[in-house]
Amino acid sequence: MSPAEPFLRRAGDRGWLIECAGRRPAEVATAIRARSWASGLREIVPAATTVLVVAETLAGMGRLAAELDAVLDEVGGRGDQPAAGRTVVIPVRYEGADLAAVAERVGLTPDEIARRHTGGEHAVGFFGFAPGFAYLDGVPESLRLPRLPSPRPRVAAGVVAIAGNQTVVYPGGTPGGWHQIGVTTARLWDVEAEPPNRLAVGDRVVFEAVAS
The missing domain is CATH 3.30.1360.40 (Gyrase A; domain 2)
Structure with missing residues (x-):
């Protein structure tokens, strides 16, 4: 085999x-x-x-x-094809705490990082770590970085962060060692909603840059 x-x-x-x-x-x-x-x-x-x-x-x-x-x-071997699902648009203000540091490490401007991230083909790969924590595949190669050496003890809800080939939108109240590049007002996890997850495995996610 x-x-x-x-x-x-x-x-x-x-x-x-x-x-x-x-x-x-x-x-x-x-x-x-x-x-x-x-x-x-x-x-x-x-x-x-x-x-x-x-x-x-x-x-x-x-x-x-x-x-x-x-x-x-x-x-088959169609591993480069996104899974079938809905398309969910997530508005993002690209002003995350780590945006300047990421720009320096990858040799791009913050505006170019936003353009490349919004231009990626993102899809929900799986859930883990905490309720509502979706791992979104599709970060462009030029933006891929390892996780931070030490995680922050608590990350607020709506923080958009990247590591490796994935993006996450933090549900809030969890530690986090990913590079924070933006913030969204979209609520992706709501215990009062049915279902509580706005996203599902296989959904396509479109990040849309919005003004601060």
């Missing part, structure tokens, strides 16, 4: 962990959810490089593995 090929691992008695290799986990998860047999699953959880699939019962785990393999064959 080539290291570049996806494969399945057992995860407990009712789970399969898909190592996605060249496939986008969000795209794989979306394709699984579209299957009629997915109604018999308890969970479909995409992460950075994997998708966890948990069945309701022990029966038919071999058959489920075959169905998952068929999904992977259909998705």
Whole structure:
């Protein structure tokens, strides 16, 4: 088996962990959810490089593995394609606490950082770390930086930050070690809403620069 090929691992008695290799986990998860047999699953959880699939019962785990393999064959090597979903526009004031430092490190002006970030093809890859914390793939190569050496102890809601190939919009009240490049008034996590998440895996996100 080539290291570049996806494969399945057992995860407990009712789970399969898909190592996605060249496939986008969000795209794989979306394709699984579209299957009629997915109604018999308890969970479909995409992460950075994997998708966890948990069945309701022990029966038919071999058959489920075959169905998952068929999904992977259909998705194929289209890992550079965004997963299907809605388009959500997020207005951003590009005036984050780290914008000047990021500009110096990547050799661009703050205005050029805003132009390149808004021009990226962003999509929700997965959720983690805290409720409403969406990892958005698609930061342009020219803006990619590692996380800060030391995280801030608390980041306010609406802060837009980047690290690696991803952008996050902080839900508020959490630590954060990403580079803060902007702020949005968009509320992406609301416990009073149904569902509380405005975003879903596979959604396309368009960042739109707005005046301060």
